[in-house]
Amino acid sequence: MKKICFLAIFSIFLLSCKNDKKSTTNFTTGTKEITLEEIWDGTFSPERMNALNSMNGDFYSLLNTDKKTKSTTVDKYSYETLEKVATIVNSTDLKEIDRFSSYEFNNDETKLLLGTDFKKVYRHSSKGKFFVYDITSKQVTLIGEDIQEPTFSPDSKKVAYTKNNDLFIKNLVNGKVTRVTSDGKVNSIINGTTDWVYEEEFAFVRAFRWNKNSNYIAFLRFDETNVHEFSMDITGNSLYPSQQVFKYPKAGEKNAKVSLHLFNINTNSTKKLSVGEYEYIPRIQWTNDANTLCVTTLNRHQNDLSLYFVNAQNGTSKVILNEKDDAYVDIQDNLTFLEDNSFIWTSEKDGYNHIYHYDANGNLKNQVTKGDWEVTNYYGFNNENNQVYYQSVENGSINRGVYSIGLDGKNKKILSNEVGQNTASFSKNMHYFINTHSTSEIPPIYSLYNGEGEMLKVIKDNANLKEQLSEYKMSPKEFSTINVNGNDLNMWMIKPANFDENKKYPMLMFQYSGPGSQQVANRWNGSNDYWHNMLAQQGMIVVCVDGRGTGLKGRDFKKVTQKELGKYEVEDQIAAAKQLAERNYIDKNNIGIWGWSYGGFMSTNCILKGNDIFTTAIAVAPVTSWRFYDTVYTERYMQTPQENESGYDDNSPINYADKLKGNYLLVHGSGDDNVHVQNTMRMVNALVEANKQFDLFVYPDRTHGIYKGKNTRLHLFTKMTNYIQENLNVNKDKPTEIKG
Template structure:
């Protein structure tokens, strides 16, 4: 046995004091919120760069207030608006570009993952007056730059509300459920391109660019809602499964003053995943991508005459990812992210699209782009340069020189910058430290000489909020550290963590349960604070199980080739890596090779099912929650990005579909799904169940009525994890 198999990374000392008389974590505590972290409410910098706003709530009585704070002192300066009197309880807010008005959201209800309906008000800061936008619920209202108008979508049509006159202008008239959508996205764009509002004001409020979706030919999906009534009823929506028709999406330009709409000829693009106005009110950037998603174009649309020119094109042998990093600098030169050199990096392009220079460079990935400080020519970003399980915040000149690491703790760091980049608030956590929020000074110089506070103190970071109380509480519980290491599988050093029982004895043998997700570009092995699943894993460790997580090939932050090796063979290499990792771990003297389990959710549920079947000589037990069981049942954008269409690549779809080989099942199998899952349809589990029945294979299963992909609400999560815990205890 290789003595260097484990390289435990600097996590010693984490709650490792004597476990005598310590409490064990319970499921009721996990799902009752006992270990919930204190988190800092989302803050937004005011344009002056000196102050920020936070939306605060109280529960009893239920109130909301939008409060302004000072970066320098961290003290509240004023309450801008609070619920009470004529102001209803509100749950989100958006400033107009000039910060004269605020859009307040009330009575919000979800549609799908990101889409919402709500009643909205415009609050005028100067006059302290409230104006209701619509008596009926609307979608995605957006203030014009000067705050005088609100564009929004209602019943698939685009409208403009004049705040002063309280009049409404209907812009489009052809919106209709199941056929035409104006200004918001269809289901698959919302889920996979991660946006809902499909219209944008230009910088002077003279134009609105919007997308129109014709989903007439998209197949209709229906699922029963059981509810509380005598009869269930069908819920129907358009859902394009792999290989089926997508919406026909077109770009249109509204001249606000005249009300005229013109269609922009983009040359028949298949997808339009992003539109974004440049700083010039006459130029709109549009990203288009082909159905295979391996050829992206960035286009410049001249709003004067709708003429179109190509700024850049990018092709990849596998696929190109869509992100929100595109940023236009004051002269409309722009920053673009690309995996062109094998790792995700930042690039600077001139206004006409010509590459000026690569900004970041190295065998590591940029994971988030924060912004550009024109006054000091500094770009701010997050990356994994300090190891793929960590995140750090950096600054760099647009030339690619003068790089500086701003964060100073090893773990996961992210930043929220003030508008003028004088300050940033750093959010830090690690596997041993719950979230800490600290105020930092970006750099010392003329802009902050007037500070009356100790500059050095701010530079090092002044604590705003931490979770010391939670850490103190956890000292009374039996917890064990995540031991981070790498494991060499199929020629790759894969990131891994392991939890061992608190009273671990290397002379004993322990059952092992593996957890993974494994989806393209994902990460589960990260040096960050515990989530609910981690507390459950801690509970399992306290019950005598070794818990392991391995990020195999196809996961993220280790370069393009590592991530895209799974192209056209989704789940094949990922399954091989989990099986091989389980075999290698079973060679450890303290792992019982006859008691090995694996579990996962969604993509991870597909994986756990596949591993249990194809690795039936390795795994004795598997749990799959809301799994895909054949990619033919999943949506076009996600699935075809990695597999192309079923017609082009039938083997890629069927060779890794577990209901095509149910006879391989030997171990104990628990299959769980929510019947109201609009994302991974319960059809996946029903087909798996039928295959197992016809193969006469015993298994356990549970269906949660009307629950979506998250399977939550009331005691649902507690019931689910109680079932999973009992299943593991009985079968491992």
């Protein structure tokens, strides 16, 4: 997620970054003040590359929109030259579609699925109108309206999709539609897509998979009948409000019953598959053997994971891999089957997340990566040279680098810059990748590399943004560590540009602190960073500390908070605040903290349990009791309330409302389907009963992100800015002089 070099110097950096991977730039400041309007109208937004789709061979495609005509195209580009070589489809040539906003190729890239008219379901899901476009004949075929997750069969002869909670298959040869299931019902039975909690916490929507021979579809069925409903009033613009009602399993309550099924295309029959005892099926994936399905199961505590191989022909299953952890086992998307059906898997079983290679029977062949550092992304495997490509933090937990390594764990090589954030988008054949590099002082640079790590060309460098920001008064993030409660914690600090160590400044702490998260990272600015810098220039010091429970420093550091969410994280923020308050230039009587979601849970706890150091807190969309949150996320870290009553209650701010002494602003969206406004209302009740004064603002119908509608984010951050200025004694011209 910052700033000034003359453009010529910046260009020299771009040319030299291939060879000098430790290059840095100076950071200077201008005189203009950052405004909230500029932060939220996109003034500081960097240029980004459209999400590219890697194609067969050395090509990729992009979805482009003509700003004047609003027409959309799918265009084909060469990795080697980055030049457009063809327009595959243009919406102006289609009578059936005015414009489309999504596309997906079939395997041999002779057809496209084009989507339009999307309607939101939940945060990551939507339904829309979809067509198949034949690239050669230019024929357009309607698949359906208000459908979800349409997917080509590998042989390109069919498309499977869901509608109204049922699974369907359309034959593209004869137009016949086969209805695979017929019991789908809203808030009752779901076939082929996931329920709310799977979508939110296991991060997938499409719950059906074709096998490689296109003769089987495996799918999940969710029976939500016994899951409690949650309802929210939607104010809208009508005379009477409407209600959004959906199934939401809260901690300790009943989940949907999930079962695994297999549809045989040839016999038009479905059978239920057995994979032992489980609570969740968070992943299903076919192996390279067309008759072998791989199924991931978890127990309710999520500390016992099994990979099953299921024989599609006879329905038998066997455990191929089992992982257990005293706390929990993370779900990931790195499972990759190689040509011999051996597989790559990532695990933190040695204390850090690393890459492992197993044979087709689940026997460990090799631990590919090793060290006291974390693999943060697995990019793929090149079977031409037996190289594995990945991202890690082995150059420091605040940095990310792109690496290659042999499947045998030898010949490791860094392919990107060593410092800052590096994220790769590889071609299908792993011959090329587009690297996105940034630091806190360098905006995103998009560059083309070959698979050996040679930078071939800079695509976008955001030099204009860099030059634009040179006019503004800004300060760098100063990265360091702070030893708190026996641990070296990552920290950044932003000071005013005219910082004077002989004066005292109020301090605002920002954090999120959720399990495995990271806020202290050497990356380019997000909106919050510009806001923090704006506050700094008004006479404040802004600090962020990643305490225990956050990520990328090993299993033990992350999982120490198990069964005690809000204990050690809060202790670390309070102790860090007290330690920083001892610095000569910090005004110990004016220290605030803010956060959103988990960060709001934290900031609320901090002003209550740390009322001797924090004088002001802002909590946006906070959890106030983990009893109100969903089963999958909460029980992963806390087990159930029935099993861990003290863990839930001893760290719930609701139970400490009487400790409030300072200024507290509580903000929530009434349409938040994730962290329900119930959390805030229960906190309000506790504060009222304790006769504690506080400030409350509710954004009608806004969801967890509080962003929909004109000026919503601007309004929110204006309110928070005013609150901080009023309550932390911010004076940008005259910080308190140190006496004595």
